[in-house]
Amino acid sequence: MADKxxxxxxxxTREAPTPGTGTAVMASDRVENPGFxxxxxxxxxxxxxxxxxxxxxxxWLFWASIVGSVFAIVAYIVFPIVPGxxxxxxxxxxxxxxxxxLGMLGIGxxxxxxxxxxxxxxxxxxxxxxTRGSEETRDKxxxxxxxxxxxxxFTRRKLIRNSLIGALVVTPLPAVVLFRDLAPAGDPVxxxxxxxxxxxxxxxxxxxxxxxxxxxxxxxxxxxxxxxGLAEMHEGKLEEKAKAAVLxxxxxxxxxxxxxxxxxxxxxxxxxxxxxxxxxxxPVALYEQQTHHLLCPCHQSxxxxxxxxxxxxxPAKRPLPQLPITVDAEGYLVARSDFHEPVGPxxxxxxx
Amino acid sequence: xxxxxKNRTGRRSPVVSAMLLLVGLLATGGSYALFxxxxxxxxxxxxxxxxxxxxxxxxxxxxxxxxxxxxxxxxGPNLHGVGAAAVDFQVATGRMPMAASGPQAEEKPxxxxxxxxxxxxxxxxxxAPGPGIPDESLLTGxxxxxxxxxxxxxxxxxxxxxxxxxxxxTEGKFAPDLKGVEPAHIYEAMVTGPQNMPVFNDLNLTPExxxxxxxxxxxxxxxxxxxxxxxLGGLGxxxxxxxxxxxxxxxxxxxTVWLTAKSN
Numbered sequence: 001m002a003d004k005x006x007x008x009x010x011x012x013t014r015e016a017p018t019p020g021t022g023t024a025v026m027a028s029d030r031v032e033n034p035g036f037x038x039x040x041x042x043x044x045x046x047x048x049x050x051x052x053x054x055x056x057x058x059x060w061l062f063w064a065s066i067v068g069s070v071f072a073i074v075a076y077i078v079f080p081i082v083p084g085x086x087x088x089x090x091x092x093x094x095x096x097x098x099x100x101x102l103g104m105l106g107i108g109x110x111x112x113x114x115x116x117x118x119x120x121x122x123x124x125x126x127x128x129x130x131t132r133g134s135e136e137t138r139d140k141x142x143x144x145x146x147x148x149x150x151x152x153x154f155t156r157r158k159l160i161r162n163s164l165i166g167a168l169v170v171t172p173l174p175a176v177v178l179f180r181d182l183a184p185a186g187d188p189v190x191x192x193x194x195x196x197x198x199x200x201x202x203x204x205x206x207x208x209x210x211x212x213x214x215x216x217x218x219x220x221x222x223x224x225x226x227x228x229g230l231a232e233m234h235e236g237k238l239e240e241k242a243k244a245a246v247l248x249x250x251x252x253x254x255x256x257x258x259x260x261x262x263x264x265x266x267x268x269x270x271x272x273x274x275x276x277x278x279x280x281x282x283p284v285a286l287y288e289q290q291t292h293h294l295l296c297p298c299h300q301s302x303x304x305x306x307x308x309x310x311x312x313x314x315p316a317k318r319p320l321p322q323l324p325i326t327v328d329a330e331g332y333l334v335a336r337s338d339f340h341e342p343v344g345p346x347x348x349x350x351x352x
Numbered sequence: 353x354x355x356x357x358k359n360r361t362g363r364r365s366p367v368v369s370a371m372l373l374l375v376g377l378l379a380t381g382g383s384y385a386l387f388x389x390x391x392x393x394x395x396x397x398x399x400x401x402x403x404x405x406x407x408x409x410x411x412x413x414x415x416x417x418x419x420x421x422x423x424x425x426x427x428g429p430n431l432h433g434v435g436a437a438a439v440d441f442q443v444a445t446g447r448m449p450m451a452a453s454g455p456q457a458e459e460k461p462x463x464x465x466x467x468x469x470x471x472x473x474x475x476x477x478x479x480a481p482g483p484g485i486p487d488e489s490l491l492t493g494x495x496x497x498x499x500x501x502x503x504x505x506x507x508x509x510x511x512x513x514x515x516x517x518x519x520x521x522t523e524g525k526f527a528p529d530l531k532g533v534e535p536a537h538i539y540e541a542m543v544t545g546p547q548n549m550p551v552f553n554d555l556n557l558t559p560e561x562x563x564x565x566x567x568x569x570x571x572x573x574x575x576x577x578x579x580x581x582x583x584l585g586g587l588g589x590x591x592x593x594x595x596x597x598x599x600x601x602x603x604x605x606x607x608t609v610w611l612t613a614k615s616n
Contacts, residue, residue, distance in 0.1 A: 042615050094581075116615040205556070206506050213555075222550035224506050249550070285510040288521060288548035295522055297510055302522060313522075 036123045044117050054117040061110030068102025075099050189349040193342045195227070195244040197323060202228035203248060203272065203333040211332045212248070217270050220289040223248040225272065227335070243343055245275040246323050247285055248333070251292060255306045262308065265324040267333065272323040273309050276344040277301060279316040294320070317346075399474065406475025409468055413449055422479055434544060435482020436473035441540035444469045445533075455524030456547050483543040490563040491535035493570035500568030503561055507552060515586035516569050521548065531573055535566045 044051040075095035082088040133141075148154075154161055184191060202211045206224040209231030217223060225246040230237065253269035265271075273294070277284045282298035287305075293312070294303040301314030309320035321343050324336035342350055411420060417428030424430030431438075442448035446460035464472065477484065505514060513519050516530035525548055530538065542562050545551035557565070572586060584591045 044615070090581075112611060121615070207502055216553070216555035218551060218553050218555075220545050220551040221553055221556060223556055283510065286521060286527075287550050288525065289545055289550045290548045291522070293522055297519070 036125075039122060042117065042121055045121065051118070054113070058110050058114045058118070061106050061113060063106075065103050065106025065110065068099050068104075068106055070099075072096050072099025072103060189347075192243075192344075192347060192349075195338055195343060196230055196240050197227050197244055197246075197335045197338045199335065199337050200328065201335045202328070203246065203325065203335065204228050204231065206245070207231065213331045214267055214270060214327050214333055215331065217248060217250045217333075219250050219252065219269075221250055222287045222289070224275075224285065242281075243276065245283065246272045247275045247287065247294070248272045248325075249287060249289075249292075249305060251305065255292065257307050259308060262322065262324075264326065265322055265336070267325055267327060270325065270333065271305065272325050272333075272335075273303075273305070273320040274323065274339060274343040276320075277316060278311075278318040278320060279314070279345060281344045284320065402471050402474045403478045405468075406471035406473070406478075409464070409472050410475055413463075414472075417450075422476060431476050432480040433482045434476060436477040436485050437483040437540040438544040438546065439473040439476045440469060440485050441537050441544060441546055443472055445537055447546070456526070459528065483540075486536055486539040486543075486559070486562075490539060490559055491566060492563075493535065493567045495560065495564040495567035497564070497567050497571045499561070500564030500566070500571075503557065504565050504568050507557065508565070511549075514588065515572055517585060517587055530569055533569075535570065538566055538569060539563075 044054045072095075075098075076092065079088065079091040079095055081092045203223075203225045204211050204227065206226045209226065209228065211228065212223060212225070225248045226241060227244050227246075230240055230244065233240065248270065249272075250268075250270045253266075256266060256269060256271065258266065275283045275285055277296045277298065279296065279299055279301050282296050284294050284296040284301070284303065286295035286297060287293075288295070292305040294305060294309065296302075296314065296316065299315050301316035302312045303309040303316070303320055304312045308322060311317065311319060321339040321341050323339055325333055326336050328334045410418075410422065414422075414428075417425060418431055419425050419428075422431040442457070443464055444462055444466075446462040447457040449463060450457045451460060462469070473485065476482075504512075504516075508516075511519055511521065511527035512530055513527075518527050518529035520526050527549070539562055541549060542552040542557060542565070543554070552562075554562075578586070584595055
């Protein structure tokens, strides 16, 4: 801090830069400043009738402003907001807004029209101030720095200076701890890799949570599914839903191409796939029951349900994770396990 | 003088000719109307006659694609079990008979009268049990609009848009605009899953749920529910943003130009 004065001193003694004589190109065809165009008098400068007309116009705009402001007050009283009645909000805000708008625009337009049409119309050049202070001002500033340093002993009293620097460094630390604590508690990887689905968890309807029997899902049907218990959750419901949302469809079992190891993941042609797109996590739910294609509305990724949600178009890179399902003793559809891979888009710690 | 004039012309006056023409037209038109009215009264009176009538219409208009017994061919699906609901939806909205092969059958002016649609529906329904035409009580629009809106957002909005404005699907297919669609047709589409629309059977969305969804669609169709007077299609931030972009920014640009322009 002490050398700040000497740095200022260096600058103070430096001369303004002059163009060098080296290889710099001097513009010979520089455009000359054409200056102002010749002054043209306005109609209100020449014609007294026009002048009076413009004067009246300005006054009318100010009068309109008064009318608007009074109208706003009247409208606020005449169209009160009745609790529970949306219609009353509409008229109240509409007329109040129109009144205040007229009140303010009237003043604004009036003032601008006044200045443009009636106030002096000559062009005036106004040069910019130089940014560099005078030598005297600069010396004074440097002197103030030196004096401050001398009186406070900032460079001399090293104990005080260093402890102040220490205090300044430590002050923001509570904020760092507070903001870090806003992040999800626990290991984020584990939270992204597991959902509410588990062995024996019933598939239920979104939003009311009624369980689904296998016989309910007729050919060509699509069900929007949440895990049992999610509908009753209060804490973190949306976070869990965002991972566990599932689309349930029934296809003719002949149409399904089942890969090895997934033979018992569907139940008589009923299949369940994660609704969260593997591209950036939009809900994929545009199901075409004839083509068995699932379309993501955000970036047009298409998944073929007959081929285990393989990507057939668009930016998604992985098929949608399949939820293995079966039925319980009462005939309700249940999950065999959680998803076998993390749902949704890629993240750093994902292994595949 | 008068008898002499009569003999001279030997013709009826033009007024009488016009009167005769009118009587003749009324007689033929009236008797035709009477005849057809009595014929349709007969068909509605007897369900068997209605089915027979429907079978004839089917064989004349539909059998080339769906087969003489509605068993389906390479050109059109088997219609056993699709029910009266599917026929009413497809034929009364003009989707069937199809004008031309394409990505999907599109809505057009219906090709059959209401009686003919009813006859076709009765015939197809007689082939095998299937979903019927919904009861009037489910189509009144007096259901729970809030529940209907939530169910619509979960089950329908991804294809049909949250305001029911429709949207694009793959390879030329699209989910149609739902504004102004007959409530019965909306109900029938949910039950039967026409073309690439999935089926929402009564075990997935109960008849009351369907009535709520219809109530929601009728609610957003009603322009008086838009608090801003102009709803701009009810499409949300896109159309509203575009409106502000053009008109609000446009007027700001206009005011700026006026502010800096020199007065006359």
